[in-house]
Amino acid sequence: MKFPDFDYACPKSLDEALGLLRLHGDDAVLLAGGQSLMPLLAFRLAAPGLLVDLKDVPGLGDIGIDGGGVRLGAFVRWCEIDRNAGLAAAHPLLVEAIGHVAHYQIRNRGTVGGSLAYGDPAAEMPGIAVTCDGEIIVMGESGERRVAAADFFLGALTTCLRPGEIITGLHLPPWPAGRRWAFEEFARRRGDFALAGTALYYDLDSQGRATDAHIGVIGAADRPMRLAQAERMINGSTVNADAIAAAAEAASREVDPMEDFHAPTAYRRALVETLVARALTRAAG
Amino acid sequence: MRIKLKVNGKTVEAEVAPRISLADFLRDTLRLTGTHLGCEHGVCGACTVIVDGAAVRACLMLAVQAHGEQIVTVEGLSNDDALSPLQACFRKHHALQCGFCTPGMITTAHALLTEEPDADADRVREVLSGNICRCTGYIPIIEAVLEARAHYADQDAPP
Ligand SMILES: Cc1cc2nc3c(=O)[nH]c(=O)nc-3n(C[C@H](O)[C@H](O)[C@H](O)COP(=O)(O)OP(=O)(O)OC[C@H]3O[C@@H](n4cnc5c(N)ncnc54)[C@H](O)[C@@H]3O)c2cc1C
Ligand code: FES
Ligand code: FES
Numbered sequence: 431m432k433f434p435d436f437d438y439a440c441p442k443s444l445d446e447a448l449g450l451l452r453l454h455g456d457d458a459v460l461l462a463g464g465q466s467l468m469p470l471l472a473f474r475l476a477a478p479g480l481l482v483d484l485k486d487v488p489g490l491g492d493i494g495i496d497g498g499g500v501r502l503g504a505f506v507r508w509c510e511i512d513r514n515a516g517l518a519a520a521h522p523l524l525v526e527a528i529g530h531v532a533h534y535q536i537r538n539r540g541t542v543g544g545s546l547a548y549g550d551p552a553a554e555m556p557g558i559a560v561t562c563d564g565e566i567i568v569m570g571e572s573g574e575r576r577v578a579a580a581d582f583f584l585g586a587l588t589t590c591l592r593p594g595e596i597i598t599g600l601h602l603p604p605w606p607a608g609r610r611w612a613f614e615e616f617a618r619r620r621g622d623f624a625l626a627g628t629a630l631y632y633d634l635d636s637q638g639r640a641t642d643a644h645i646g647v648i649g650a651a652d653r654p655m656r657l658a659q660a661e662r663m664i665n666g667s668t669v670n671a672d673a674i675a676a677a678a679e680a681a682s683r684e685v686d687p688m689e690d691f692h693a694p695t696a697y698r699r700a701l702v703e704t705l706v707a708r709a710l711t712r713a714a715g
Numbered sequence: 716m717r718i719k720l721k722v723n724g725k726t727v728e729a730e731v732a733p734r735i736s737l738a739d740f741l742r743d744t745l746r747l748t749g750t751h752l753g754c755e756h757g758v759c760g761a762c763t764v765i766v767d768g769a770a771v772r773a774c775l776m777l778a779v780q781a782h783g784e785q786i787v788t789v790e791g792l793s794n795d796d797a798l799s800p801l802q803a804c805f806r807k808h809h810a811l812q813c814g815f816c817t818p819g820m821i822t823t824a825h826a827l828l829t830e831e832p833d834a835d836a837d838r839v840r841e842v843l844s845g846n847i848c849r850c851t852g853y854i855p856i857i858e859a860v861l862e863a864r865a866h867y868a869d870q871d872a873p874p
Binding site for chain 2: 431432433434435436437438440464465468469472473481483485509532533534535536538539619620621
């Protein structure tokens with residue numbers, strides 16, 4: 431369980447970090463909080479020649495809140511999302527979901543950018559990015575590009591990041607007052623990766639009917655995804671017990687859960703149905 | 716690589732290979748073997764130390780990343796031969812049996828109570844849920860930490 435041999439660099443600017451990635455190619459790996467990378471190295475599932483630590487790169491640790499929404503720098507740590515006074519009002523769904531990420535000591539280190547880049551199918555941050563129409567901001571040799579979160583995750587632990595690119599932040603669109611929302615997940619122990627989870631929201635029209643429903647799930651496919659059929663059951667309807675049951679049932683059919691050591695496919699499917707029903711009930715109540 | 720850091724208030728300078736974890740550096744180079752290694756991949760919490768006031772897993776951090784930082788290990792939370800208030804509460808409540816998890820429990824609880832001396836039972840449970848104990852069943856540990864709160868509320872960060 432000891433790390434393989436590697437070199438270590440601690441660049442002082444984004445340009446220097448990009449330069450190191452260009453120079454070392456595949457042999458270099460970025461290090462942020464280390465809470466996913468270091469276990470991977472301990473298991474010898476990766477053996478990079480160089481770790482490029484982002485801790486001293488300025489400008490990656492900011493949280494911005496304004497009329498345009500919320501911007502989280504890539505180096506924002508989970509504990510800083512808890513502590514930020516403005517975020518609970520600016521994006522309550524984000525704050526509640528991130529409250530479920532990992533344990534106390536890991537929350538003091540793990541970062542937004544690391545979680546997005548790692549792309550665990552059960553991770554909360556990618557789930558929120560996809561559910562909430564987030565945009566991932568990426569810097570490469572040829573400049574900045576912004577990728578819709580919906581296009582960013584390609585499969586388990588696989589993203590569309592190109593070699594040499596660095597995530598600099600995540601943008602989430604503004605959160606209107608009065609929006610209905612909830613987050614629910616089930617993990618065997620608080621702080622462990624969820625067996626499955628859901629983040630959802632909708633707005634209400636003047637007749638009290640739901641519009642613009644966004645229902646996202648984690649741990650229910652090889653990547654975080656939105657459930658178009660479940661959303662259709664909610665859009666345009668009054669969110670009552672019937673609509674909730676129909677949407678939850680649609681959700682359980684729409685997901686494509688993996689089977690693993692922790693739970694079989696059928697269990698995860700049933701879990702999605704229960705969690706979506708629970709979350710919609712909370713959102714409506 | 717050459718690193719310079721403060722460990723339990725003392726300045727330490729050392730030459731260390733990049734692949735050495737902070738936990739191994741503390742244990743093998745500085746011989747501070749109070750920091751225990753259970754899983755070495757971030758799930759058990761036995762290796763918890765305090766870096767610049769924040770509890771972290773020392774098995775998931777490199778020694779070279781600790782350059783310039785202030786580290787407090789369980790040794791730094793003792794009171795010579797006398798028990799610190801937190802240790803005394805652990806003793807009173809039988810919050811340890813084999814003692815393997817204890818350094819991680821003490822450092823985690825110390826970081827928590829320093830930051831949040833009014834942490835309620837739910838919060839204490841939530842925070843300690845990241846530390847595995849195979850002996851006590853956790854209840855005595857939670858009782859010990861809850862009782863220790865009084866000492867942290869009274870004064871600024873006791874040992
Ligand atoms: C016991 C345990 C339980 C956990 N439970 C959960 C949980 O319930 N939910 C959850 O979401 N996570 C969980 N985690 C993971 C944790 O949240 C990690 O912090 C997170 O997934 C990765 O963030 P990091 O900053 O630590 O990244 P690192 O480990 O430093 O890096 C992860 C990967 O991302 C790359 N990377 C990092 N930063 C960037 C960047 N800016 N641009 C491009 N690539 C980058 C790295 O090269 C590496 O490949 C858990 C971890 C542990 C050890
Ligand atoms: S040894 Fe570090 S968490 Fe288990
Ligand atoms: S006292 Fe034995 S593991 Fe906790």
